[in-house]
Amino acid sequence: RKRVFRDSAYYEIITTRKGYQVLRYFMVGATYKVGQKAEYSIREVVQWWIAPNGKTEVIARLRAMHTMYYDLWTEWSDMDLRSNKMLKAYNIDAYKTYPAMRIIPELRRNGFKGAFHELTPYEFFTAILTDSKKETLLKAGQTEMFRYAVISNVNLHEYWNSIKICIRNGYHIADASMWCDLVRLLRHFGKDTHCPKYVCPTDLKKVHDRLVRKREEQIERERAEQRREQLVKDEKNYLKSKGKFFGLVFTDNLILVKVIESVAEMQLEGKLMHHCVGSYHKRTDSLILSATIDGKRIETVEVSLTTFKVVQ
Incomplete structure (x- = not known):
């Protein structure tokens, strides 16, 4: 029953300029009124410039940073250099990407083949240009582990030897979060995390859940012992004060x-x-x-x- 309806969405163009990878983001707006033709608008709001070594600069319009609405751009403001500290404000997940992409050779060299694996182009490109371990994961086909490493900021060095065992044995890590938890549990119980038997389980969930139960039982025993020790201490204090x-x-x-x-x-x-x-x-x-x-x-x-x- 609305007589006026407004909608907006982002689209992006992925291109190059003078050896830089450039991500250009546009906001498209539409206003619909009963009995009138639809009105459309489009304006560029963000440009990410990414150097071959992964360093970045952002050119954008001003926007309201302290708001729940991510599309409140100041239309009259200039496209100007902005601070990289407000990454979330400019790391846009566009609704559509222009299909013809121009890519710098360094990205193709580091494993980009056209898919972003549920990451934004900014997250994907900077990851493979700045982190050799993430580049290796992508090239080895460990895309789930690669994506998890990007979005969670997990310390890959902590798991790298076990990851190399998986790669060497052709084991695909299907659930990266669960697998990392498995490795932590294996370490806790003193198992060899360089052994394919432990880090390449046929049924990851079954092995993980068994170790989780074992750890929970261990924690409960530790708590029971702590409670027992505290009870003995409390009994002595109570006897001393009220005996x-x-x-x-x-x-x-x-x-x-x-x-x-x-x-x-x-x-x-x-x-x-x-x-x-x-x-x-x-x-x-x-x-x-x-x-x-x-x-x-x-x-x-x-x-x-x-x-x-x-x-x-």
Whole structure:
């Protein structure tokens, strides 16, 4: 039911100029009004100039940097040199790319064959011109690992020896994130990450998930041991600070009120009575008692050791 509708999209031209790779981005706008012919506009907004060594400069119009809208360009501003620090503002993922591309020979030498593997041309070109390891991944056909290395900034040096084992054995890394996690787990468990048996699994997910479960079980055991050690420490501290009250009991032959004499007993009290008294053993000014009738808990009582009054 809208009477006025506006839309816009980017397209790019990939070309060369005097030995530089140039990426030119244009914004195309369309305005549709009921009963009128559509109006179209087009203007160039960004140019990336990429040298054969991977260094870049950006020429662009001014735009609003602190906004959720990435297409708010200042139309009257000049195409001028801008700061590379605002990369996200100029690294545009165009809707369409002009099919006839002109490419500098250095890019073809470093492995570009026409596909960008779900990366922007800027990300792709700068990656293979500035990083020999990424260039090697592309040429070796490890495109998933190549893409992951570009978008995640993973430290390839950390995995490079294992990657070379995969390349040497013709193993294609289909899920780079999972594979890197696998290598980290293998290292943790002391396995040889130079061995094809470990770094080239037939079923990556199955092996990865098994090691993840093993690590989770290990972490849980470590936490249980830490909890046990802390409990022993807490019991000693509790005995030292409240031990002189142990054995203290009040009763009217119906209700029996006794001092809680251990941290474990206090945690059980909190669990069964559904409140937070389980951590009160750390309170220096409090004495915690449990009230029961015929052995059944009915209330937990906190008494101040300063005023000797019931706090709660």
